[in-house]
Amino acid sequence: MVLAPEHIHASAYFNKVLCEPGWKWDIRSRPMSDYDLWYVWDGTGDLTLNGTAYQVQRGSCFLFRPGDRIFACHDPERPLTVSYIHFHCEDSLLEQVAPYLLMYEDAWFEGLLERYMSQMLAREEGFREEARLLIVMLLLQYSRHAASIPNRHVQEHAQHTTVTDAIWEIAARIRQHPALQHRIRDLARETHLSPRYFSVKFKEVVGMSCERYMVECRIQRAEYLLRYSGMSVGEVADALEYQNIYYFSRQFKKYRGIAPSRLLKS
Template sequence: MVHEKQYPLTGKRFIDSKQRGKARCEVGWNWHPAPLADYDLWYVVSGQGTMRIGERSYPARKGACFVVHPGDQPHAEQNLEDRLTVIFIHFRMADALGLGGSEPSVELLHERVVYVEDTHEFEMLLHRTLECSYQQPLWAEEEFDCLLKQILIALFRSQQRSDSHAAVSKKQAQAIRRVVHRIHEGAGHRFPLEELAELVGLNPAYLSKLFKAYTGVSLKHYMTQVRMERAMHLLTETSMNVSQVSDALRYSTVFLFSKQFKQHYGAPPSAYALSSLPSRPHH
């Protein structure tokens, strides 16, 4: 069962407070509002400064994303030699089933700030959220809710990697994503570790260590999982039989394929095969 404290998005929807934008902070700017009535996602695009929330002070630099909660009274200042450019998005949180109005403040993150490593993809999400206000009203509320959830999931993952001391550099993260893409591209093939390491110019043992640090699972386990997911798709959504799927996924024997499939899913592949349909080539 998923614990609410670990996954605070469960059963929630996010409502646009209609206050968002991107701005380069003016000379003489500082931010010290009254206690907030809603949440504020406050992200530093560039520049340097400090943010104080409660008794804690945090560096405000590129990639810093603050989640300010209702009742917080933030105080931000900037370095005049390197002025801040920030994106801010105010929102409220409510029950996903619409069984009531706005909920009281829920701790979305156990720290008010996450320092995002992959700023390019994260900023694309933020800009898409800003653009919601310029789109036609049809589905605007649903789009805002979906984008906020994607943003918060990205923050949870960044924080989780940081908490487990498994953070890797931006360059290393790009290498891992390239390996992941290669594995999915050839889902039916178990790549030799040496081949994947050569793809990204890393030592095989070091690649294994980085992969586990970044994803939380071993490279071998991840390849098996992708392979099994492909097997399940072929068995349940095509007319291929167990023997054909085993061959397509390059297993040496049907017995070995069936054994690994049963270990992974708890039932043999024959339990899922669409055996009632005639076999035909898969194009």
């Protein structure tokens, strides 16, 4: 599937949000008027799309289309954290793509989602053009993933090993608590694996080493705080429990290519 960016039009409706305990989504009587890419980072729930029921979990991804009728709810004890991108598309190619996938092992897809959110919030020069390109890239990644499982029912694809599920739960916890100093041997113990095999499986499932993932989550949180919280570089370093501001600055520049103080002025 090849979409031209000029056929995509991003809207003002996008977010990454932790749904409220009493949240539900019911548009059975007034169906979707446009497209929506909907991805679940954490939590569990149920969703019915045009009469077909799905169990929603970490990695569930839906491509909603104009005319779709949807009802969704979640477990208040395990509320959904969802990214959604609403957009208009003038190309009929999207009608050929599966409406649901479980995209457990696609760190690139998650990275593109994060980039889209940050750019739309920052609204830097050229952000609308970049938003179109990012949507095209997300849809291409979605389409490639769908093509990799052509002969299996989508619900069968949702059956993953206990080890994979456990690793994604650990990855979600690292992302939610980026300041904590997680130790590989402690994380491995939770999955009943040796530290060495845990490290191998984590990289296989998530797409990067556990150590790199912990740093990336920490740096992502630091980037957000520097841009939007009004906190100083020192306050961000303290909040994320860095040894000192100098170590934080060196690590941030290594992974982002600029000094953290530059974001305070952007």
